[in-house]
Structure formats: structure tokens, C-alpha cells
Amino acid sequence: MSEDRDEAADATPSALETDRELVGIVAVADNGVIGRDGDMPWHIPDDLQHFKEATMDHPVVMGRVTYEGILETLGEPLPGRTTVVVTSRDLETPDNAVIANGLEEAVDRADTAARECHDDADRIFIAGGATVYEGFLPALDRLVVTEVHDEPDGDTFFPGWERASWTEASRDERDGFAFVEYVRER
Secondary structure (H helix, E strand, C coil): CCCCHHHCCCHHHHHHHCCEEECCCCEEECCCCEEECCCCCCHHHHHHHHHEEEEECCEEEEEEHHHHEHHHCCCCCCCCCEEEEEECCCCCCCEEEEEEEHHHHHHHHHHHHHHHHHHCCEEEEECCCCHHHHHHHHHHHEEEEEEEECCCCCEEEECCHHHHHHHEEEEEEEEEECEEEEEECC
């Protein structure tokens, strides 16, 4: 799940401005783990359904490694969404996936997809991996987090974030995990 560092070069929040809400969506364990060996170290069907429902009919930005993991699992990009892949590599993509060479270009491509393919969707989702989250974190308006109440071994971690800058907007506790939304204080 770790991305190449050049795939998500640091960008200032103002460089990533859009009229759409930028929403980070992530499943993260209590110890900060989000991945192990290019995959999630847990299987929570409710989380996968939650991700699908939240992101359907929206553009979803992710790094190459995350994208390739989805291709390996599903055999195709996320159906019903436009996947914007942040990478410096030249990849062949189907119609519902596009390449962006950096974060600013990813926002531009996601804006275009929201307007042209998703009925002017009001949100752009940021779906990892760690480097993409880190690059977008200063510009995010909202975090949709599945808090996994476990501490699995992993090699990929969600970047540190200043929780005092965020307000918990909702929490839905489940058996072993919780769906939580945080809104950035502006």
C-alpha cells in the first residue's frame, strides 16, 4: 500500500482547491495500520460495503499501488466510479480510470469526472495509500474513517493528523470497529 514518493509530491492546500468537498476515506487500526503487503490486514465485509456506498457515483483518487491492489482483487477499477490514479508511471487504463501525475492534476481530473461522469457530484474521495493520504491531508474537508479496534501487524500506516483540528460529526459503533466521520474545523 505504500506509494512511490514522487506520486504524491507535497502540495499546499490552496493548490488543491476545488468547489467539491475533499473527503479522505480510510479503514485504520488502533495502531495506525492501514495495510500489510499491499493489502488490508483484516476482512470486514461491512467496511467494504460502507466504502462502496459512500464512494459510488463519485471520483475516487488513489495511488498506483492501491489501484493495482483493487485490479488484482476485482479484476477491474471500481465500478460506478471514476478512479484517478496518482502515478508517474505510464499505465493503460479503461474508460473509468485516468492517470494524474500529481495531486493538483488529480484534483483537476476528479473535478472533470465529477462534472462530466457523475452528475456534478459534490465530493471527491481520497482512498490511499499512505503517501496519497499524506499529500491530501492538509486539504481534506472531511474524513470518513472505519476505526478497526485491533492492532494488527502492518507495513503501511495512516499519517499523523491533528485531531484537535477535527470535530467528530458521527459515530456508528459495530462489533470490533466503528464508522466515524470527522469534519475539519475551518
